Amino acid sequence: MATARSTKTKIPQLSWTEAQPAPVVLISGPEAFLADRAGQAIRDALKAERADLEVHDIDAASYTAGELFTLASPSLFAEPRLIRVDSVEKCSDAFLEDAKRYVVEPAEDTTLVLRHGGGVRGKALLDLVRGGNGVEFVCAEVKKDQDRLAFAQAEFARLGAQIAPGALRMLVAAYSGSIGELAGACGQLVSDLGTKITEEHVNRATEGRVETNAFKVADAATAGRAAEALVLLRQAFSTGIDPIPMLAALNFKMRGIARAFGATGSGGQLAKDLGMAPWQADRAVKDARAWREEDLARCMDLAAETEWLLKGGSRDPEYALEKYLLFVARRGR
Template sequence: MAAAGGKTKIVQLTFDEARPSPVVLISGPEQFLADRASRAIREALHRVDPALEVHDIDATSYGSGELFTVASPSLFADPRIIRVEGVEKASDAFIEDAKRYLSEPADGATLVLRHAGGQRGKSLLDAVRGAPGQAAGATEVVCAELKKDAERLGFAQGEFRRLGAQVSPGAVRALVAAYGGSLGELAGAIEQLVTDVGLRLNESDIERVTEGRVEAGAFKVADAATAGRAADALVLLRHALSTGTDPIPMLAALNMKVRGMARVYGAVGSSGQLAKDLGMAPWQVERALKETRGWRESDLARCIDLAAETEWLLKGGTRDPNYALERYVLFVARKGRER
């Protein structure tokens, strides 16, 4: 696809669409996705010709002429992939050589440029993305950070599909909650799960392997609170805090559910249509609609305000962050009603 404004002429792909072309720009800060894309390109080329030559260049310490040396055909004219890391910190020599290379890419060579972000090398990126890059048959693989809950859920679902596994929506959500850190850790956990448990997984399977993780405990508290089980939520919260769990992940888990409730509150339509309109999965919509039952609009608005206040308190605004978090959890569990 073309980028907004018509300035970008290059074909843009997601990490799981990565494929060989004479020049491939892998852009964006998410290194795990970038590594996955680079590996996919290399494997695709290797399947076509096992004699593939692999050359790695560090753009930060690049010496003039190095690119043209490795791009030159060997005696047997074997295909070549040239992987360049650190383009966002590239030397002036590399930027100049790469721009020259774009005007006449080497036959049988695939140039993969990795740029993690920033302004360094912008003139090279513009050249790749503009008319010269398009003439060279360039593509761009965009590897942005997956920050939103829906994006991480989508990534996890894609990983299970890639491995041929079937997993319930609740199980995916529980796993993503338990592995809130790097995508690499999440992907590794999914692969290990499928290897150990099999191709059909449910919430019980996920709970067994994630028990004890901070994020998993946080979502147990959040689930109890939004279900209106105040006593259970309080017991789970106090247990988690007593075992050294940081209050911040607990708050983040509850806030994720509260945000979903606020988005669907008062919305009309099928779960499928609302999911499309709100950028959520249908099961997320159904769950959030269920959790908003019994809430008044004014109390839900106050809950959003209390979430921000509690975050401030937990980040230094009080000497007793545990009490502040307990107060917020009870407010949610009681649907904003004092008892």
């Protein structure tokens, strides 16, 4: 058996957009949709070369010893093989041992694709691949608005379509959930409306869609916009969002307001004293001015009571959270 290449040799971490076949491929990172895209690109490239490609799937968590070597063994007609391994971050000990042996000396005419979503399990295998025994394509989460805009723009370019800048921003704002959902919306727009997408097209297609998340609800409540906060909260409930993270976001905002109550000084000094970014400190101080000290103290007590109600103290946690939300939005009055 060949000797493993030194783990001091570091392979570059390439973008998922560059995914292509190699004897051993590592697709890493938490963004499952992008990982699926990378895996599909590798399969398509192999299939284009040889229509008789054999494709095998392995679940690393339930793997049994020897399975990898059996699938990689040459067949009677010498068809090329693609072996896709999912859940490497949950792999069995048997898989870890077999895979470490395999990547040092991969089989001919075989592409092994390892999908690792994150975590420390399987680190020894990842280090071996990254040390020069494979190639790696990274699928990081797409969180920042600018990154989501860039992703959507690339999707339209991939589909041979153009979208107006304002329409692009509207679309990304409307689909602030999973990146797969955003990609689906891009594809649907092109399928339904063609290759020139305008703001009017997006507005009609989204029909005023509002994506609710915990901090949008908290922002509306702490700003005193009671009706808007209540609507957003109920929209969140209708989509299955759990009350606990909603409460956590609201409490996070209220703790900042409590710290900022009565604070004075320059923006930079306030931010330092409060342990916040300057814009957060400015917002917290502004919001705190709308509160009376006794009402803010009552709010802190109600926050603790609401947490208890949401964690089993009430049969109607949604009502308990609504009550607390309205107390915050009305500044205790």
